[in-house]
Amino acid sequence: MCKSWCYWGKVHGVECRFWARETSTDRWDRIMLQVWDDSQWLRNFHVHKGTFMELCDLLSPALKRQNTRMRAALTVEKRVAIALWKLATPDSYRSVGNQFGVGKSTVGAAVIQVTNAIKDLLISTVVTLGNVQVIVDGFAAMGFPNCGGAMDGTHLPILSPEHQATEYINCKGYFSMLLQALVDHKGCFTNINVGWPGKVHDARVFRNSGLFQKLEEGTCFLDQKITVGDVEIPIIILGDPAYPLMPWLMKPYKGSLDSSQDLFNYRLSKCRMVVECAFGCVKAHWRSLLTWIDLSKVNIPIAIAACCALHNICESKGETFMVGWEVEANRLAAD
Template identity: 85%
Template sequence: MRKATFMELCDLLSPALRCKNTKMRAALKVEKRVAIALWKLAMPDSYRSVGNQFGVGKSTVGTAVMQVANAIKDLLISRVVTLGNVQVIVDDFAAMGFPNCGGAIDGTHIPILAPEHQAAEYINRKGYVSIVLQALVDHKGCFTNISVGWPGKVHDTCIFRNSGLFQKLQEGTFFPDQKITVGDVEMPIVLLGDSAYPLMPWLMKPYTGSLDSS
């Protein structure tokens, strides 16, 4: 990460991270708290190892990680994970070969430590413990919508149907009402998904039947 990017991140997060000194000790500076969190999120080190790196206790590392993560969620997610210019997205997907497409959707498993309760619910089909991140991306692979936190055992279709994205697509409020005609069918802006997703008027998936050359 470039220094300018780091400092910009600190400035954006500072309203949620700035703390006052107490009689017991001086508060960690915003820059140090962000650096601790970024290091822990980027590296597989233990809290104790990260604490030694920055001269703080392991409990301080844990607190810093949660504070910075919550600040990112509260202050930055809505600014960074956003739909942006729909027409640019549609035009670039068309240039890649698919018309009137507003994004591609899929889920990915994020490994976690097994929770104390209902650990079996977090074991995914590949056999490890995870939570699921559902992500919609644009033509460049940038996130435009996310839903995260479901146990790894839950199927992509269930997560999708219970997401805010699904509700907005059903209501027709996520994309502008922009249709093209394919044959004799009016086609709205659609998402592209794999075979795990349901076929909808606004979601295209691979044909699952047998195909011949015609």
């Protein structure tokens, strides 16, 4: 059975104690932290300094370490900075370590600790449904009534796993792990399911998800129905042809279509574009998702989900999305 992120309560991240070298703190302490302006922060960490500092405050309860008589622990801010730099760029662990004067193992430990902290402290409040009526109104304005979200799956490249490697080879022939997500009308993630091997079909992932169970039980959305013709329609979600047609899941018509079916497909496709755009945005913003994630099978889903949470935080803060990020992401995806 695949370990998706909903099982993380049973997973313990690697706990590493690591320390700053006294001679290696100048670039971070005196230049990045004190001198860099917002444009430099955005280029290198993909967030403005204000958002970065808020994130450090939120994660501090899980990341704060005590000094010893021998050495000073790396600060929360430095650890978060190392992790964000690694998640935001295709740079190697060694290259990131050189930026901060630490070893590559310290970079790896920072990524694991920070992403685990995001999972423990932020996922449940950041990746959530929110105000359903606002979402329904948003999709209605886009042309589809009584819609609570758009769903899709995407493959994220990983290195060949040590065990059951063939299960991770997807239909395009590379090793991957699946991210399946529901997004709102603004492209924020409201539900994620991470961890299934790339070989598994989207429909199977969905049927084994907590989201599917809630939709079946009628506990995901408000009991808000509209009447179309003589049929009562509950709040529904939108999917592509890979998903099963359900009373609460609409997908496109296939085959020879009349004008009303064409219009239905057009409106559904228009609304479904928000999930495709969300995947493109999170990959461009956090480009490590495109560069063969080389964490363990246990930690990869945590890092992916952390990037989804960071995406939502950036959207809520109105963070700038630079055009060059998408260009670089397209280049990386083509490699």
